[in-house]
Amino acid sequence: MPxxxxxxxxxxxxxxxxxxxxCWGSRETDEVAYILSIGLDRGEQDRFLVTISxxxxxxxxxxGAGGAVEGGLGSSVIMSVESSAVIPSLNLFDTSVARQLSLxxxxxxxxxxxxxxxxxxxxxxxxxxxxxxxxxxxxxVSRGSARDFIEKNKLLxxxxxxxxxxLIRKLTGxxxxxxxxxxxxFYNDLKSLSVEGSTPLVAIREGGRGTAGPASGDGGxxxxxxxxxxxxxxxxxxxxxxIGNAVFRGDRMVGVIGGEEARYLLMLQGKFRWxxxxxxxxxxxxxxxxxxxxKQAHSPKIRTEIDPEGNxxxxxxxxxxxxxxxxxxxxxxxxxxxxxVLEETVSFEIxxxxxELIRRTQEEFRSDIIGxxxxxxxxxxxxxxxxxxxxxxxYPEAEVNVTVHSRIRRTGLQLKTMPYRGG
Amino acid sequence: MIREGSFGPAEAVILLAISNIARFFLPYPRxxxxxxxxxxxxxxxxxxxxxxxxxxxxxxxxxxYPDKTIIEITEEVFGPVLGTVFNLxxxxxxxxxxxxxxxxxxxxxxxxxxxxxxxxxxxxxFLAMGLAGAYLGIEALxxxxxxxxxxxxxxxxxxxxxxxxxxxxxxxxxxxxRGPLQIFGNxxxxxxxxxxxxxxxxxxxxxxxAGKFRSIGFRAMLIAYGLGVALMVTxxxxxxxxxxxxxxxxxxxxxxxxxLGRFFQRVEAVFVIIWSVAGALKIALTLxxxxxxxxxxxxxxxYRPLLWPLGLVMFIISLLPPxxxxxxxxxxxxxxxxxxxxxxLIPVLVLVFYWLRGRSRRAGS
Numbered sequence: 001m002p003x004x005x006x007x008x009x010x011x012x013x014x015x016x017x018x019x020x021x022x023c024w025g026s027r028e029t030d031e032v033a034y035i036l037s038i039g040l041d042r043g044e045q046d047r048f049l050v051t052i053s054x055x056x057x058x059x060x061x062x063x064g065a066g067g068a069v070e071g072g073l074g075s076s077v078i079m080s081v082e083s084s085a086v087i088p089s090l091n092l093f094d095t096s097v098a099r100q101l102s103l104x105x106x107x108x109x110x111x112x113x114x115x116x117x118x119x120x121x122x123x124x125x126x127x128x129x130x131x132x133x134x135x136x137x138x139x140x141v142s143r144g145s146a147r148d149f150i151e152k153n154k155l156l157x158x159x160x161x162x163x164x165x166x167l168i169r170k171l172t173g174x175x176x177x178x179x180x181x182x183x184x185x186f187y188n189d190l191k192s193l194s195v196e197g198s199t200p201l202v203a204i205r206e207g208g209r210g211t212a213g214p215a216s217g218d219g220g221x222x223x224x225x226x227x228x229x230x231x232x233x234x235x236x237x238x239x240x241x242x243i244g245n246a247v248f249r250g251d252r253m254v255g256v257i258g259g260e261e262a263r264y265l266l267m268l269q270g271k272f273r274w275x276x277x278x279x280x281x282x283x284x285x286x287x288x289x290x291x292x293x294x295k296q297a298h299s300p301k302i303r304t305e306i307d308p309e310g311n312x313x314x315x316x317x318x319x320x321x322x323x324x325x326x327x328x329x330x331x332x333x334x335x336x337x338x339x340x341v342l343e344e345t346v347s348f349e350i351x352x353x354x355x356e357l358i359r360r361t362q363e364e365f366r367s368d369i370i371g372x373x374x375x376x377x378x379x380x381x382x383x384x385x386x387x388x389x390x391x392x393x394x395y396p397e398a399e400v401n402v403t404v405h406s407r408i409r410r411t412g413l414q415l416k417t418m419p420y421r422g423g
Numbered sequence: 424m425i426r427e428g429s430f431g432p433a434e435a436v437i438l439l440a441i442s443n444i445a446r447f448f449l450p451y452p453r454x455x456x457x458x459x460x461x462x463x464x465x466x467x468x469x470x471x472x473x474x475x476x477x478x479x480x481x482x483x484x485x486x487x488y489p490d491k492t493i494i495e496i497t498e499e500v501f502g503p504v505l506g507t508v509f510n511l512x513x514x515x516x517x518x519x520x521x522x523x524x525x526x527x528x529x530x531x532x533x534x535x536x537x538x539x540x541x542x543x544x545x546x547x548x549f550l551a552m553g554l555a556g557a558y559l560g561i562e563a564l565x566x567x568x569x570x571x572x573x574x575x576x577x578x579x580x581x582x583x584x585x586x587x588x589x590x591x592x593x594x595x596x597x598x599x600x601r602g603p604l605q606i607f608g609n610x611x612x613x614x615x616x617x618x619x620x621x622x623x624x625x626x627x628x629x630x631x632x633a634g635k636f637r638s639i640g641f642r643a644m645l646i647a648y649g650l651g652v653a654l655m656v657t658x659x660x661x662x663x664x665x666x667x668x669x670x671x672x673x674x675x676x677x678x679x680x681x682x683l684g685r686f687f688q689r690v691e692a693v694f695v696i697i698w699s700v701a702g703a704l705k706i707a708l709t710l711x712x713x714x715x716x717x718x719x720x721x722x723x724x725x726y727r728p729l730l731w732p733l734g735l736v737m738f739i740i741s742l743l744p745p746x747x748x749x750x751x752x753x754x755x756x757x758x759x760x761x762x763x764x765x766x767x768l769i770p771v772l773v774l775v776f777y778w779l780r781g782r783s784r785r786a787g788s
Contacts, residue, residue, distance in 0.1 A: 191666050
């Protein structure tokens with residue numbers, strides 16, 4: 001009897017293993033090609049031009065040349081096809097790729113500005129349902145063609161494009177020059193009546209340093225990062241740049257903010273972590289600047305009021321903790337009096353920047369990308385009352401006051417600046 | 424006399440709690456988001472109050488007949504004809520819950536992990552686990568749930584903690600969502616539609632008798648609804664209510680959003696295993712409940728011979744809905760309202776009849 005029992009149990013176990021183990025859908029890893037990023041442009045013959053970057057595991061694992069090579073031997077292979085829909089287009093790619101394409105490791109969806117300005121609702125609706133798509137992928141808007149961006153994005157320090165996008169997501173915490181947006185958050189924002197979407201802006205820098213767009217911060221200015229993607233005057237290296245954000249109203253892109261404004265956006269949202277900042281030296285006679293590393297002390301305090309006529313007033317208090325990292329003029333900003341002057345200058349500059357960003361979002365974009373609506377809706381008990389209020393229509397008329405509180409806590413590795421005596 | 428075995432209150436509480444939270448692994452949370460909007464989580468405290476009242480009413484009935492289960496009590500109070508009709512309602516309810524949960528769990532597995540496996544194969548796998556569990560008896564199921572609860576509850580706790588960085592308190596506003604009537608009316612009635620009150624009343628003798636019923640029921644409901652509130656609050660804080668109402672499997676979607684650095688992501692596979700355990704337990708329990716209630720109704724000495732035919736019936740019923748959306752609709756439109764009958768309506772009627780009969784007896788004497 002025990003032998004029969006063991007036999008029956010063994011057969012049952014075998015049956016369970018064979019049936020429940022997913023044999024129908026099993027795929028060996030060397031039968032699958034993983035798409036690392038997808039680019040979406042307006043097609044010429046069909047609705048979309050879909051560009052995919054497929055991981056080339058041989059070169060990622062070995063010492064292959066970094067970057068993308070069209071149909072070549074880089075760490076990724078780039079292909080494009082025109083199609084009326086994005087996911088079904090993968091089958092078209094399969095006609096020239098021997099492996100089954102998978103979106104399980106897709107880290108970025110790069111959408112061209114042209115497509116973004118036409119509206120993304122239809123596009124996202126057709127993507128979000130697909131089981132392989134992960135909401136944790138980045139959504140980026142490309143100035144110019146998304147295909148160009150994928151093709152010209154040269155990986156110099158990474159073998160895997162996946163890692164590049166993972167690092168892009170994280171790197172915003174170190175400078176705040178773009179507000180990172182994940183697919184799931186962008187989709188949520190499209191559904192929301194209290195906040196509008198924004199995505200990081202990417203572009204390929206064409207030409208050398210001289211062709212870069214002008215920045216408002218000139219030699220002696222106080223602005224760092226007042227560029228949009230493709231305009232940062234860097235020579236050499238990867239021509240792909242990510243700085244600034246695309247601004248959406250509803251599902252349509254309506255404008256662009258630069259890197260500096262992206263920092264203000266993050267500060268107003270309470271998501272700014274850390275970044276280097278330059279302010280004009282308040283006590284120096286010449287065009288000197290003081291360099292600081294700034295971190296957000298804690299989330300901003302946002303108070304909202306609605307009067308009986310439905311006018312909204314918003315007061316925002318932002319708390320920053322700058323640390324001095326460089327003083328060109330040699331003025332002793334470590335003293336109590338000078339430190340207070342510098343703190344006031346930092347607060348003023350950032351306050352001015354935040355107010356200007358808010359003005360642009362109200363007058364130029366008419367889009368609450370900061371998400372003040374999330375606080376305004378606290379005044380309403382039910383969704384029907386909130387929906388009837390139509391916050392996004394009220395936002396351009398809202399009165400928003402920003403106050404920045406800066407407190408220099410540390411002065412780097414020097415506690416005092418001694419006078420320069422020359423020769 | 425059916426030999427059911429026996430187990431302690433701790434096992435009973437865990438068994439009922441796990442059975443109750445199994446619904447949160449299915450499309451059910453999305454319907455709460457549709458009913459309550461931003462206040463989807465508020466539908467649960469109202470449901471808890473109703474469920475506690477249901478447990479209380481049931482405990483009062485069971486205490487009147489300490490040696491019997493709700494099946495024998497119903498027959499005694501209403502007589503053989505009406506009592507059998509009501510007991511058949513209870514039996515059908517268990518069968519319907521078991522069949523629909525089998526289908527929904529099978530579809531969930533196909534959507535999440537086994538996209539190319541035929542639904543019949545996944546259904547058979549779930550039913551095989553259910554049959555094995557039910558065959559081994561309620562004591563084995565209770566002890567299994569006691570062993571597995573740390574993994575199930577630990578998995579849920581891990582999920583909730585991992586989602587903390589993505590939580591946004593503002594998503595819970597406006598606090599009353601779709602309005603008090605929707606939340607505390609439709610919402611609470613929906614969340615009060617459980618299987619566990621009537622199930623516990625059928626298993627009462629194995630759980631240690633009527634004396635322990637109230638305490639076990641209260642504790643199980645508090646744990647299950649507490650976990651439900653925690654899950655719904657996290658879901659509402661993480662996902663916009665409109666998006667939440669769209670998702671087929673909100674809990675799975677939540678697990679897919681976990682991102683704690685480059686090395687801690689894609690952990691949803693762990694949760695698929697956890698809810699498979701909960702699903703198998705739920706299916707085994709409902710199959711057991713259906714079999715035992717029919718056995719008691721037919722006054723048979725053993726429930727095991729009925730397991731195989733009822734398992735087959737459950738398998739066939741589970742394949743009747745043409746698709747996953749239809750299963751979800753059946754769950755919401757038929758099963759939830761149906762659950763109110765054996766859990767609340769019949770016990771109240773039993774109590775009223777018992778009281779009226781006692782009154783007429785006293786008047787006669």
